[in-house]
Every structure is written in C-alpha cells, then in structure tokens.
Amino acid sequence: GENVEQHPSTLSVQEGDSAVIKCTYSDSASNYFPWYKQELGKGPQLIIDIRSNVGEKKDQRIAVTLNKTAKHFSLHITETQPEDSAVYFCAPSNFGNEKLTFGTGTRLTIIP
C-alpha cells in the first residue's frame, strides 16, 4: 500500500512569512497530488492540486510543486495570515486507487 509522510508535523511561522510543507509518497503510479486544509471543527477541504504532467501550480498565495522522480511534492504558502492556521494533509493517488491514503498531517500555526 501507499506510504505517505509529511514533514514537518508542526510548523509555526510569523505572520507574513512563508511556510513550506513536504509530502513524500511510495507509489510511483500516483498521478494526482492534492493538498487539503482542515480548519477546527470541520472536514478537510481541497485547496490546491496538481497532476503529474505539470511541475508547479500557483493560486494566489498558495503553490504546489512536484518532483515525481524523487516522489515528493510540497505546499508553499506565502505572505501567511492568521486564517492559514490549520492542519494540512496531502493525499497522492491515481485513478483506480481504491484506498485513498492521507498523509500524516501538518499543524500550521501563524503567529500574529
């Protein structure tokens, strides 16, 4: 089965600084690489995703970069704001992947 790890497990950054979370996976067949944000008391929600034919994707202050050779992808958040405080999960998969495995999670805290 897919082994999915995230680093770091906790991250505190000053408001306005950047944050980077890395996800490493084991299944070389994975071709869909999403990041989810879970706010307190809610379910995880997709914030950005990338497919394996693209190396980088950006949406305003968030970006995802993919290194398929090394089997890792990262979430980048620039100009962090207090509302970015949450737990972030990656969940690499491919079509037909019946077991949707989530990463170990990263708790991001933005310090005002």
Place this chain on the structure above:
Amino acid sequence: DTAVSQTPKYLVTQMGNDKSIKCEQNLGHDTMYWYKQDSKKFLKIMFSYNNKELIINETVPNRFSPKSPDKAHLNLHINSLELGDSAVYFCASSPQTGGSEAFFGQGTRLTVV
C-alpha cells in the same frame, strides 16, 4: 446546499451501546468513504464503497458495519461501543476511486463514556 452531510455532529454514549452515523452526498459521486480521525489528527481510512459495493475494508473490527442502501448514502453502524472508539468520524465522497478530489462531511465527534 450541503454536498456531503453527516448526522449527528456530536454523539455521546455509554460503553456497550450500539449507535449509527448517517451520511448522504448530493454530488452524484460513485465513491464514498469512512475515515476515523484520532486525537493526533491522523486520518485513517476504514471503508471504501463504489456504486454501493464495498471495495476496501481496512482491518476494521467487525463491530463496525457500513451499509450503502444506494449510491448517495453510506451509513456506519457500530455495535458494542468501546472507549477506544472515541474519535471523529468523517464521511467523504469522490467522483471516482482515486485520482480526483474528495469531498468531506463536517464530521461526527463520537465520545464513549
């Protein structure tokens, strides 16, 4: 209009009781999941269903029995509740098995006392 809805949001019950959590999605998705999230926030998959058929049972005790009466519903029944069952349970759905976005419900916080 809520895409994936779970009821109840909170459930407090005594050890040994039997309880159910309901989940419905109005997205027309083929695949539905149940996840258990522990106090450390790990999201562990319990069951995957595709078109009402069970496709993954991730070594969950047989006290947990999912039921999918139709493609839009996936309910979770738990018998003989134990203290270790206390967690947040999430239902999710996606258009297909893998390779696409998963949509989560708001979660059900189960507390067994």
